[in-house]
Amino acid sequence: MGIAERIISERKRLALSQEEFAKRTGVSLSSQKRYEKGERDPDSTYLEAVKALGVDVGFLLFAVRVSDEMIRALRAEVVLGHIASALGISSEALSSLLDEAEEEERRARDGLPPTDNDPTRVYRRAFELTTEAISKHPGEIDPNLLAAILRGLDSAGSAAGALSPDKRAKVTAVLYRSFKASGKVDQAMILEVVTLAAS
Incomplete structure (x- = not known):
């Protein structure tokens, strides 16, 4: 599972649509779709925004959940x-x-x-x-x-x-x-x- 799949997994874990997730992270819907297709790598601004939503950034980047x-x-x-x-x-x-x-x-x-x-x-x-x-x-x-x-x-x-x-x-x-x-x-x-x- 790559970063794109883990972004999808975390978004679904938070029960958010792509549109809602994009809105809350301050990116366009098309950017969110590119993140989830693996066409764009998340930058620090995006990572900070998703962390504020409750995304496990350690899992997102390294596929390791912090228990x-x-x-x-x-x-x-x-x-x-x-x-x-x-x-x-x-x-x-x-x-x-x-x-x-x-x-x-x-x-x-x-x-x-x-x-x-x-x-x-x-x-x-x-x-x-x-x-x-x-x-x-x-x-x-x-x-x-x-x-x-x-x-x-x-x-x-x-x-x-x-x-x-x-x-x-x-x-x-x-x-x-x-x-x-x-x-x-x-x-x-x-x-x-x-x-x-x-x-």
């Missing part, structure tokens, strides 16, 4: 990158940890036992990296707040237990940032975030 899962993974990696950078954890160390976490998730998906039969290995490694970084900057992390959050996660019970080590670390980081300003821990929010992360 919600891909967006969540990218967002999580960006957030983790910022947290790691703030803590002074190198991008190489973070990348290595994420690779290990992905491998463990694949093993779990495929019904294989964890590496070294240690289901907490990645979580412990994340904890070690974090505590090592925190110990270099003790004034930047409130150990009492962090301990209260970890106790709160333990209190969340089975919902928290369902989290992979990687998700548990992410949840801890998100909760820490949320509670840092007030210095107070909200158990209801912990349970809500844990439940959301576990789903």
Whole structure:
């Protein structure tokens, strides 16, 4: 399927006629027909206009749909990158940890036992990296707040237990940032975030 066919596919997915699609993108009907026949390649102005309509431009150009899962993974990696950078954890160390976490998730998906039969290995490694970084900057992390959050996660019970080590670390980081300003821990929010992360 070429770009022309994908333009048609996206237009139909949005339930728009050629005429309506052309009108909304600011091109003539004859131009729209040429795009859909492959007689004309889309330029940046056209791509911006179709994106504003809700067209998946990545799919249009490269035949790859950007899934919600891909967006969540990218967002999580960006957030983790910022947290790691703030803590002074190198991008190489973070990348290595994420690779290990992905491998463990694949093993779990495929019904294989964890590496070294240690289901907490990645979580412990994340904890070690974090505590090592925190110990270099003790004034930047409130150990009492962090301990209260970890106790709160333990209190969340089975919902928290369902989290992979990687998700548990992410949840801890998100909760820490949320509670840092007030210095107070909200158990209801912990349970809500844990439940959301576990789903």
